[in-house]
Amino acid sequence: MTTQNKRYRRPRWHISQFKVEEVEGKVRFHDLFLPIALMRAIQEVGYEYASPIQAMTLPYSLAGYDLIGKAQTGTGKTAAFLITVITDLLEHRLEEQYSGEPRALILAPTRELALQIAEDATALTKFSRLKVVSAVGGMDLEKQQKQLAEQRCDILVATPGRLIDLMNRKSVFLDQIELLVIDEADRMLDMGFIPDIKTIVRAAPRNENRQTLMFSATFSPDILNLVDRWTNDPVRVEVEPKIKTSDDVEQHVYLVSADEKYQVLKRIVSEEEADRVMVFANRRDIVRDLAEKLKADGINCQVLSGEVPQNKRVRTLDGFKEGKFSVLVATDVAGRGIHIDGVSHVVNYTLPEDAEDYVHRIGRTGRAGKKGVSISFACEDDSFQIPAIEEYIKAKINVEQVPAAWVSDEAFIDAIAQRKLDAEEAEATAAVEAESAGEVAETVTTEDNSAEQNNAAADEVVGEISSIEIAETEEGPEIEVEVTVVEDEIEGDAVEAEQAELALESAEAANNAEESSSKNA
Structure with missing residues (x-):
């Protein structure tokens, strides 16, 4: 065989290429004996050590136990159940599989969260042949039907309403489900999805013939009642952080009147440090009005709420991630399960009615080890919610006066002028220091040259x-x-x-x- 015709195979990836030091008190993914294709994907996404919820749940879920986990958003629970699902599917392959028959079903309460889970699942199945399909409302139904009909579906990530629609159209059959994951069960309950989930669970195999994983931020009596009905002798794991808010988020709550709110918001989003800002409000009409005012004042922003069509919501999120606009005004539909790196500020234009939503909102900033700023407005209409938030986050909230530069036009202009003056002074000081350093260097060089010339003259023979x-x-x-x-x-x-x-x-x-x-x- 000639050299020209010889074909070289790319060397296969080996676990030795993924080196993670053993650290006392931490669990490495190496210690869980996961499939090699999954370990390669874990290395690529940058995981090294399991988070507390992962370290506590994976030994049981990988062993096949049903499990209920109590954990907040951002604790790593998504990766915990995805690693379990992917490992099971890779270790128990099917000889024959039909279209429209997923092996694992993951239910999420919102479209954004479902799409985020599907994105994470796609990343973790990159080096395997497992197929991930998402089915959410507000997007092209026929396209989803075609996707389910034309290719194998191993992992289906869905919202309850769209899944029942597909079931009614005979596009999805749940009789081959091996793993069922119900994420944010408390949110499902609050949003009224429990009747839909009951219909879905009845279409799946019986409890003893499938593995069920449920995750919730709270274990209310209603949630525990559903656990008894949908799981089989589950392992119960609770991860309750002592401090629910990140140390990387600098929190401020300002006492401001309703009339001053917009003026202050406009000043905040105009600050140089406000690189990417998420503004939260409780109602769709408030979000709409804010976006219209900001656009009228020349601030590039977009809206994210339940009334926005799903395909546009996806484009909006992608545009915000890519930096096409700097301000995203949203309801709590964007508060949970959406991972956007680089958000510098979160502004609570209205304080949330649920203390837990406060944590989810401000958790959009201060991510990936970067610092973030959370600013909340407390006016006469919603300041009474502060005690409930303090009790939930186990920390005292100091209510501050709004900086004068954010309220008064004159103070704002003075602040800008002072900032410009400070910058000019800093630039001038730097220039003087640079010039002084140059003169010193020139003097030293001249003296050195003179000394050299004198020495040369002394040594010179005429x-x-x-x-x-x-x-x-x-x-x-x-x-x-x-x-x-x-x-x-x-x-x-x-x-x-x-x-x-x-x-x-x-x-x-x-x-x-x-x-x-x-x-x-």
Whole structure:
């Protein structure tokens, strides 16, 4: 076989390429003996150590136990159940599988959360042949039907309403479900989805013939009642953070009147530090009005609420992630389960009615190790909600006065002028320091050059005497000295003076020698 025809295979990935040091008190994903294709994807997404909810749930869920987990958004529970689902499907392959028959079903209360879970699942199945399909309302139904009909579906991520629609159209069959995941069960309950989920669960295999994982932020009596009905002897895991808000989020609550709110908001989003801002309000009409006012004032913003069509909501989120506009005004539909890196500020234009939503809102900033700022407005209409928020986050909230520059036009102009003046002074100071440093360097260089020149002059040889002739004349002896110059290019008065001085010294020496000779004679 010639070299030209020889085909080289890309070397296979090996677990040795994924090095994570053992740390006491932390669980590495290496320690869980996961499939090699999943480990490669885990390395690519940047996971190294399991979060507390992952470390507590995975040993049981990977062993096949039903499980209920109590955990907040942002604790890593999505990866916890996805790793369980993917591992089970990779280790128990089917010889034959039909279209429209998913092996794992993940239910989420909102479209955004379902799409986020599907995105995460796609990343973790990148190096396997598992297929992930999302089915959510507000998007092209026929396209979803076609996707389910034309390809295998291993993991189906869906919202309850759209899934029942597809079931009624005979596009999805749940009789082959091996794993059922119900995420944010408390939210499902609040949004009235429980009747739909009951219909879905009845279409799936019985409890003892499937593995069920449920996650909720709270374990209310209603949730525990559903757990008893939908799971089989589950393991119960609770992860309750002592501090529910991140240390990376700088929190401010300002006492502001209803009339001042918009003026203050406009100033906040106009700050240089406000690189990417999410503004939350409780109602759709408030969100609409805010966006219209901000646009009228020349601020590039978009709206995200339940009344926005789903395809437009997806485009809006993508545009915000890509930095096409700087301000996103949203209801709590964007407060949960949406991961957007680089959000510098979160503004609660109205305080949420549920203290838990406060945590979800401000959790959109201060992500991935970066610092963030949360600003909440407390006016006469909603300031009474502060005690409930304090109790929930287990921390005292200090209500502050609004900075004068955000309320008064004159103060705002003065603040901008002062900021400009400070910048100019800092620039001038830097220029003076740079110039001073340059002068010092030039002085040192000049002194060094002078020293070198002096040393060179001291060491330089001008010439040497090649011969001396003495002739007797009537007026006395006449002396002629011949000097050979070493460097032809030496010029100037200093050289000539030095040559003359040498000649004179030589002549005097010869004259003295002649007189001494005459006396002796």
